[in-house]
Amino acid sequence: MEAVRLWGRALVRGAAPVGLGLLLWFAVGTGEQRRQDTLKALPEGSPQVLAQRRLHNELVMAALREAAETDENVARRPVPWRK
Template identity: 85%
Template sequence: MEAVRRWARALARGAVPVGLGLLLWAAVGAGEQRRQETLKALPEVTAELLAQRRRHNELVMAALREAAETDENVARRPVPWRK
């Protein structure tokens, strides 16, 4: 009987942090969805602005990709980068 009580206590001690983690994960996930919906509803978010952001992200990713493929310090290049 004592072993059953110890197992129950150990199970409860393990389940409490897992339950709290799941609760926090659900709360953060719902907040993220709400944030995404709010950002989409902003009046200053236009197709042109999104295209500019997308292009900027593509340029940043291209620079990171190039930096990963070369041994040269690409951060020390002159500002108008040339490939």
């Protein structure tokens, strides 16, 4: 009888953190869906902002490509470093 009680206590001690984890997982999951919906509704998702961001990323990639192709340390160039 003592062994059954020990197994029961061990089962409860093991199941409590799992249950708490599942509860938190469900709570965070519903908040995540709401956050995704909010992000989709922001004006930052407009085509103009996305085009500006895309252009900025292209300029950064061009600068990185140029830095990779040359032996010069482009970080030590004077500030207006564009050609």
